[in-house]
Amino acid sequence: MALDSKSELREFKIVGTRPLRPDGIDKVTGKARFGADITAPGMLVGLVLRSPHAHARIVSIDTSRAEAVPGVHAVVTRADFAEPGEDVADILDNCMAGAKALYDGHAVAAIAASSGKIARDALKLIDVVYEVLPHVTDVDAAMKPGAPVLHEGRTDETVPEGLSPNVISRHEFGHGDIEAGLAQADRIVERTFQTEATHQGYIEPHACLAQMGPDGQADLWCCTQGHYMARNVCAEILGLEQGQLRVTASEIGGGFGGKTTVFLEPVALMLARKSGRPVKMVMTRSEVLRATGPTASSSIDVKIGMTKDGRITAGFAELRYQGGAYPGSPVDMGSMSAFAPYDLEHVKTIGWDVVTNRPKQAAYRAPGAPMAAFAVESAIDELARGFGLDPLEVRLKNAAREGTRASYGPTYPAIGLEATLRTAKDHPHWSAPLGENQGRGVACGFWFNFGGDTCVTLNITPDGTVTVSEGNPDIGGSRASMSMMAAEELGIPYEKVRTIVADTGSLGQNEVTDGSRVTFAVGLATIEAARAAIREMCKRAAMVWGIEPEAVEWVDGAAQPAGPNAGEHPPMTLAEIAAIASNTGGPIAGHHEANPEGAGVSFATHMVDTEVDPDTGAVKILRYTVFQDAGKAIHPAYVEGQFQGGAVQGIGWALNEEYIYGEDGVLQNAGFLDYRVPVASDLPMIDTVILEIPNPGHPYGVRGVGETSIVPPLAAVANAVSAASGVRMTSLPISPPKLLAALHER
């Protein structure tokens, strides 16, 4: 389904306004029920025993002492699970270790007991014999021949001989001839960049409640970005039929990609199966940081050539990402997106996926792209400044636009990068004066969007109000957006529509809330469901009027004769048609099931001012502006919120957030005290400029907006620090000790 041909002319009544969100009151009064707020009669508390070692063979696990404790109802180890299918094997192994514990915090056993205290005490009575193995947590070290090996035989056909078995795959993208391009350059910058792993840092720890009967029927309540995903994965791991496992998504307290997989859920179900009781599991913050999915850490070589007038002649990057103990780091995404903002004749990226003794990475907002953008945008900045050129002008000169062949292959349709750059250049922020030790940085960012399986059912109630059921957890206001699109299409007030997130028994398959897909894909399905209901309502009006359905049209929330030939009939409103639905054929609903593809790509330019304390290396963010193309902003306040939230997560990544492993491979900062996410006093207001270059693949022109905003800030901040201090920081985070050392070296 494509952009409505008349959309450029379409005057929206509701889309683009800022109504109150439907779940607002529940969330400001404490009534909203998140993952840990769900209870069941007779429930047990489930806790996990975790490996204290970064890498160890599990020689034996003796659970007998724990099982003998009064109040302990079930103990689960890997031995309780059947051999899984290939597609869930790593997920299960990550939820419950098999032959080896692969990282500090890896689950090795779990207990369900009648109280948390009993469970905690009983965990200490599980006797695990470990044979500690050498470990590796650094990506470059893990690639070297002779590095401690996590798995044998996982390397795929893309990897040349002679590398460590920790190297899983190689990904190469690009076109042209790099050497030829570099030969045209007046200057070449060649640098190596590093970024540490960061965590999504959602404030709500993972939580779930599971129950299962001997008949194989099971229920699961959990905080997740995708309860259909949770159903399918858990059913396969537990050997259940998907239709027998009903999963209900609680309110979700943040995810950012980190809740697109399962960690506790299969274990909770197994504990419930063994104990015959409902089992609730809630992670501590320490468990979240040690054993859920942070993003990859990276090491990236970049080589870019530029002419003295600012034309990029060639761009090359070799990216090495470790994604923890299992294959699947987003290095392919990083390799595809690294140069995506630029129109380059000669471009090449090579990505290496590497495993290390760290927790299995999970998606984090534009997975793989921010670190790649940090490397490329830093090098471009260095070249531009080296020539004394305006960094925005240089980016404009090289910007990808409609018709550009993207660095990852396809030719771009209409895109918004140039618009964000021009708007940034004209913005007062760009020309505002700076003081001593202050500097301004800019950077661009790119992200894909996608669609995926989506179902929406829209019901017309007898009193003429509307309920929308969708299958994607609402992580940032999507119920409001769906209600708005339904109301827009139906021509009724926003307040007449209530959208709910339905359980897995109520709709067909739905892809996870990820890839910035919900406003695009679920929005599209909502619009189509509304159109289906409209068709039915027009048919009912036609019956009443005794005319052909084709002679009825829907205008401003009512059916009316399409023209004079259809006869003289006063319009019938949605409520009037609803009231007589029983008399005209029964209840009225519209539904739409699809796998909408054709989501549009999204670009942003960020601008930031920093001040560097030359005596301590402290960096202060003084001013920040986001310029991003939203296609069409359905609810602009929540679009701004996505821009602001992504920018601040990126600021944290740039300055203070990092996974710190000791020599022993144990995570040293598994808490919010030393895993330092930005606090309110670290930040200024985050200004936003929403641009609207419609996506031709959506009836209202929507592009996903959730992810792109985290791509530019790493480089934008680093570029601003460079401008303020004169040192180019190539390693994130730019923590004060690192920056001070660099200042002293200068």
Added chain:
Amino acid sequence: MHYHSPTSVEDAVKVLAAQSGDCRILAGGTDLLVRMRSGLAEPDAILDIKRIDGMRSITREEGGFRVGAAVSGTEMAEHAALVAAWPGVVEATGLIGSTQIQGRATMAGNLCNASPAADSVPAMVAAGAVAQVAGPNGVRDIPVAQIPTGPGKTSLGPGEFVTSIFLPARPDRASDAYLRFIPRTEMDIAVVGCGVSITLDASGTCTEARVALGAVAPTVIEVPEAATALVGTPLDDPALSALSAACSAAASPISDKRGTVEFRTHVAGVLARRAAVIAKTRAGAA
């Protein structure tokens, strides 16, 4: 686990004397509960001192202030006379954690937790504060600097606990300041902390000084060389540079997840200089 909340020092001493297992003192609880939560502490009993008479009050004594062991940082900040006399000590205590933590955390708890990075301790040491300790052998007074003996370790004997902190009287033209370095603007443990307390004469010459550093040694340390660098000077640039050099020289930190040896050593000198300038202004220097 047992919870005790006696209402007199005598009862508290008796309860402590009767314990056979691990009994922890609960004041604000902002360190103890974190330790319990992480399994680092598994006490058999907790003795809550907040209901003991006098533990929650600030009283004038000999021109100075006696601050009960359960007085929170927020309560200190609300005491105008205390703030006027010892702004550095109050601001140091007020830096411990968030607004929420400040409503509970105490100087005495911060002291007995014996972290080398405790914010209030360098300020207290610079102030010449004295802890009052009750125990089976009665009550004794001891300079706060002598309470922590290493990370997590104190010189308190079995059955002893701190009941109050005494901040001495202030002459005219005297003040103090505390600065710490943290990576964010709030919510972090000090990477380096520095308390400076000074007294000036009518001409603005420093007649007395005390300087203490946090997070650069196993305990908070007093730096006499830093004080020497200030006394007899108008706290001018050469004196401040000497102060800075003395503090960096006195620092013998470790590298850890919060900072490096080089960083802490350098920043100790930076903070000392900046804190001295603030103290000088507060003391009323022209």
Added chain:
Amino acid sequence: MSKIHVTTTINGDPTEFLCEADETLLDVLRDRLGLTGSKEGCGTGDCGACSVTVGGRLVCSCLMLGAEAEGQEIGTIEGMAEGESLHPLQKKFIEHAALQCGICTPGLLVAAKSLLEHNPDPTEEETRYWLAGNLCRCTGYDKIIRAVMDAGKDMREAS
């Protein structure tokens, strides 16, 4: 082990409960009293999602024992609205889109209410520092700070 009997007042309601000596006030609120509006984000006083007031002072309920609540006046998010009438802060949070996922919202509201009681006309900087102990990962704080300051303005005008 014998449980401790505690008599307290929660959101104005006289309340009694039994708890273990090592149970936090947050656990008591959530698990014994069904007041799940206070959230546990960290359990170590670093995120503020469990913020409540005790005797009018803002505290992290995860860093206080249930036993310490004896004789105290506890205020939680559940007591913030009066019947159907939302507190001005609650209204402004919704109006300003100051929440996305909403998990930090109860703690932020309790903390913001405490701020405006102590300082009815806070600057942006004062607001940011007062709320520094309340982590929000979705919003970047921008709309939260605006909502709090706007609520303060309305409350000043109304009084």
Added chain:
Amino acid sequence: MVQVRIWGSLAAATEDQTEVEIEASTLRELLDGLAARYPAMRPQLERGVSVSIDGRIYTENWFTPIHKDSEVVLLARLKGG
């Protein structure tokens, strides 16, 4: 025949050609055709790919039409957060 651009890592399966021709009128025919003609590409096709057809990205819909003059580009399978 449809011109298909493949990414660098896959060129090992096509004797270093980065553009190949496949007889296909739908996405499914395209993927089947590639697998038949370049067996070395099969492991990657089984792991999953996305396909850009005239600038729009498709992953799953077998019967997405492909025209003779369509721009067709194979991409690594997209992931999101």
